Amino acid sequence: MVVNCEHVWSEISNYLEGDIEPGLRAAMEEHFRGCKHCSAVLDGTRNVVQLYGDERMFEVPLGFSQRLQRRLDENMHRDRRGFLGWMVAAAATVLVAGSFEVARSSVSSHPELRSEHAQPGAGVPPDMLVLVSTDGKTFHVPGCPFIHDKAHIQTIAAREALRAGYAPCVRCMKQYLNAG
Amino acid sequence: MPEEVMSLGNPAGQFNEEMLIRRIREGEHDLFYELIRPYERRVYSAALAILRNEADAEDAAQEAVLKAFKHIRQFRAEARFSTWLIQITVNEARMRKRKEHAHMIEPIVDHQDEEGNYTPRDFADWREIPSETLERKEVRQKLVEALATLGEKYQEVFVLRDMQHLSIEETAKALRISTASVKTRLLRARLMLRDLLAPGLGGSWSSKLSFAKGTKPW
Numbered sequence: 001m002v003v004n005c006e007h008v009w010s011e012i013s014n015y016l017e018g019d020i021e022p023g024l025r026a027a028m029e030e031h032f033r034g035c036k037h038c039s040a041v042l043d044g045t046r047n048v049v050q051l052y053g054d055e056r057m058f059e060v061p062l063g064f065s066q067r068l069q070r071r072l073d074e075n076m077h078r079d080r081r082g083f084l085g086w087m088v089a090a091a092a093t094v095l096v097a098g099s100f101e102v103a104r105s106s107v108s109s110h111p112e113l114r115s116e117h118a119q120p121g122a123g124v125p126p127d128m129l130v131l132v133s134t135d136g137k138t139f140h141v142p143g144c145p146f147i148h149d150k151a152h153i154q155t156i157a158a159r160e161a162l163r164a165g166y167a168p169c170v171r172c173m174k175q176y177l178n179a180g
Numbered sequence: 181m182p183e184e185v186m187s188l189g190n191p192a193g194q195f196n197e198e199m200l201i202r203r204i205r206e207g208e209h210d211l212f213y214e215l216i217r218p219y220e221r222r223v224y225s226a227a228l229a230i231l232r233n234e235a236d237a238e239d240a241a242q243e244a245v246l247k248a249f250k251h252i253r254q255f256r257a258e259a260r261f262s263t264w265l266i267q268i269t270v271n272e273a274r275m276r277k278r279k280e281h282a283h284m285i286e287p288i289v290d291h292q293d294e295e296g297n298y299t300p301r302d303f304a305d306w307r308e309i310p311s312e313t314l315e316r317k318e319v320r321q322k323l324v325e326a327l328a329t330l331g332e333k334y335q336e337v338f339v340l341r342d343m344q345h346l347s348i349e350e351t352a353k354a355l356r357i358s359t360a361s362v363k364t365r366l367l368r369a370r371l372m373l374r375d376l377l378a379p380g381l382g383g384s385w386s387s388k389l390s391f392a393k394g395t396k397p398w
Binding site: 006009010012013014017036037040041043044045047048049051052053055056057058059060061064065067068069071072075076131141142143144145147153155 | 209210212213217220221224225228229234238241242245246249260297298299300303304305306313320323324327338341342343345346347348349350363366367370371373374377378381
């Protein structure tokens with residue numbers, strides 16, 4: 001199968017999602033090797049998805065949690081005990097978020113598999129964009145109900161996920177695991 | 181506990197969420213904080229992506245959370261709570277945007293035929309993302325501005341799918357459109373954003389981008 005540039009552009013999103021037939025994927029990969037323009041479009045499109053999918057894209061303003069709590073509090077007519085509970089929870093969230101940052105910084109220096117229960121990810125298309133959570137062990141497709149930490153997920157290419165030691169989710173990545 | 185072992189019988193906290201929702205419905209309103217806390221950032225970012233203004237986004241996010249609390253009995257267990265909450269947030273932000281005419285920059289593609297092919301306009305090379313890119317506030321601001329130039333229907337699909345990480349099906353359901361439309365709009369949104377950002381983030385970015393002032397880079 002041979003594909004032209006227009007065909008590649010129309011399928012580039014599905015290509016990144018891993019949502020195309022193996023024959024078309026192989027033809028597109030061949031095309032990317034010989035077409036500088038389409039290769040640039042692929043790299044840029046992948047970068048767009050990764051950048052916007054990163055949790056750091058939007059910083060929650062300082063005091064956001066407290067103001068949200070206060071507004072809810074006004075609506076619920078909560079007592080002070082509940083308020084303190086929320087403050088403790090908010091502080092815990094900050095601490096946990098801080099630990100995620102520490103964990104993030106150590107990802108690249110510990111490429112070993114994060115899970116003893118992992119299956120080899122050789123069948124996963126390396127260009128496919130997947131989701132990881134910074135303290136998790138597995139990578140997933142968007143919408144997978146088995147993502148462990150939904151508040152700290154990040155979009156990266158499958159090859160980067162594998163390189164960082166993440167293993168494919170045994171549920172949402174099942175088709176690739178069976179393919180091997 | 182290893183994630184895989186836990187996830188085989190318990191999709192990542194889903195049971196806990198179901199339990200929380202049940203108890204909130206039964207009157208333990210204080211637990212609502214615990215329920216929405218993991219999604220605070222996502223609610224805020226969804227609102228900001230649409231409204232662009234931090235103060236408006238925070239207000240919309242608060243309002244969305246309040247609405248979720250007030251209507252928690254209407255939540256149906258077949259959907260994910262996060263999807264439902266984000267859908268409320270997107271609706272709230274859309275409503276405010278329309279009411280206040282907050283988008284001063286003309287959408288760049290609303291006049292185009294959704295079914296037609298989109299041709300990339302710029303082939304600037306943009307291979308690597310410097311790891312520190314997102315640490316720069318000006319870069320994040322440019323990304324927000326680029327997103328705001330998209331037509332609403334493209335923006336919404338992109339926000340739900342690529343920023344909120346909903347599945348194609350969940351995105352379709354949230355916006356009440358077909359999965360085919362989601363895929364078409366998503367493709368366009370991604371390519372348009374690449375066209376907008378590649379020339380700058382590919383290496384030649386100056387501190388000011390032309391589209392940030394309301395004109396297009398082509």
